[in-house]
Amino acid sequence: MSIDWQAFTLYAGLAALIGGAIIGLSAVWLAWANGRIAGISGILGHLIELVVQQKREPYGWRVAFLLGLIGAPVIWRIFADMPVTVQQTDLTGLLVGGLLVGIGTRYANGCTSGHGICGLSRFSLRSLVAVCSFMGSAIVTVYVLRHVLGLSA
Amino acid sequence: MNRWTQWMTAGLAGLFLGMGLILSGMANPAKVVGFLDVAGPWDPSLGLVMGGGLVVGSVGFALLKKKPTTLLGEPLNLPSSRKIDFRLIVGSVLFGIGWGITGICPGPGLVLLGAGIPEGVIYVVSLLAGMTLYSAIEKLRHRS
Numbered sequence: 001m002s003i004d005w006q007a008f009t010l011y012a013g014l015a016a017l018i019g020g021a022i023i024g025l026s027a028v029w030l031a032w033a034n035g036r037i038a039g040i041s042g043i044l045g046h047l048i049e050l051v052v053q054q055k056r057e058p059y060g061w062r063v064a065f066l067l068g069l070i071g072a073p074v075i076w077r078i079f080a081d082m083p084v085t086v087q088q089t090d091l092t093g094l095l096v097g098g099l100l101v102g103i104g105t106r107y108a109n110g111c112t113s114g115h116g117i118c119g120l121s122r123f124s125l126r127s128l129v130a131v132c133s134f135m136g137s138a139i140v141t142v143y144v145l146r147h148v149l150g151l152s153a
Numbered sequence: 154m155n156r157w158t159q160w161m162t163a164g165l166a167g168l169f170l171g172m173g174l175i176l177s178g179m180a181n182p183a184k185v186v187g188f189l190d191v192a193g194p195w196d197p198s199l200g201l202v203m204g205g206g207l208v209v210g211s212v213g214f215a216l217l218k219k220k221p222t223t224l225l226g227e228p229l230n231l232p233s234s235r236k237i238d239f240r241l242i243v244g245s246v247l248f249g250i251g252w253g254i255t256g257i258c259p260g261p262g263l264v265l266l267g268a269g270i271p272e273g274v275i276y277v278v279s280l281l282a283g284m285t286l287y288s289a290i291e292k293l294r295h296r297s
Contacts, residue, residue, distance in 0.1 A: 045287070093254045101262075106287035
């Protein structure tokens with residue numbers, strides 16, 4: 001294994017650490033203020049459930065949370081340029097990938113935020129199993145795509 | 154009722170989470186795949202995002218354990234399931250495959266959508282389709 005020093009600069013490392021701390025802080029804030037877990041797939045999935053299964057559940061905080069998340073890059077741009085993002089797959093990849101993430105996170109009841117940040121912070125064994133499963137399968141997927149099939153971004 | 158306050162605190166949480174995702178590099182699929190690609194030139198950044206999040210998170214959630222109600226005086230509604238089953242593992246594995254292909258998990262997907270990047274729009278539409286499919290399957294399963 002070799003470190004990609006071009007991507008992993010001092011600035012990138014610090015930004016990752018501080019950004020991560022802000023993510024943790026916002027998760028604790030939502031739990032403290034609203035008593036809820038900041039799990040994005042759960043929040044999004046519950047809203048869909050409300051429509052599909054016609055359940056009666058509070059939706060206002062969920063909509064507000066998602067609007068905040070979607071609005072973040074808009075507010076960011078008032079103060080600074082958005083960091084460059086580089087797409088990793090083509091249209092088919094985005095469609096297949098998005099679909100798998102949608103189904104998978106609903107069956108697993110959480111994604112990187114719910115199981116990864118909130119669950120692990122609460123020392124949940126269930127979340128640890130989830131994180132190891134999706135990290136493992138993501139690493140294998142990238143390995144197969146890049147080093148077996150020879151596809152690259 | 155303090156409904157408006159609840160919406161505001163939740164909106165702020167979403168906003169800060171989004172800012173954290175942008176700053177940390179998690180909203181950039183190349184950075185995520187750079188972390189997942191352990192066989193290529195490896196970018197450890199995402200590990201630091203998790204590290205920073207978990208240090209703050211574990212201290213914060215430990216402090217919250219002592220609180221009987223939320224800041225707004227309502228009961229805490231945090232998940233308590235400990236079940237480790239087939240659904241959890243298969244679901245997580247499927248999620249991981251999708252995450253590996255795109256380099257995007259749901260939060261960054263919504264940030265890319267908000268930034269008006271076409272990739273984000275396509276991803277989120279497909280993500281919502283997957284979630285709707287789940288709900289439809291579950292609805293049918295419970296009916297039979």
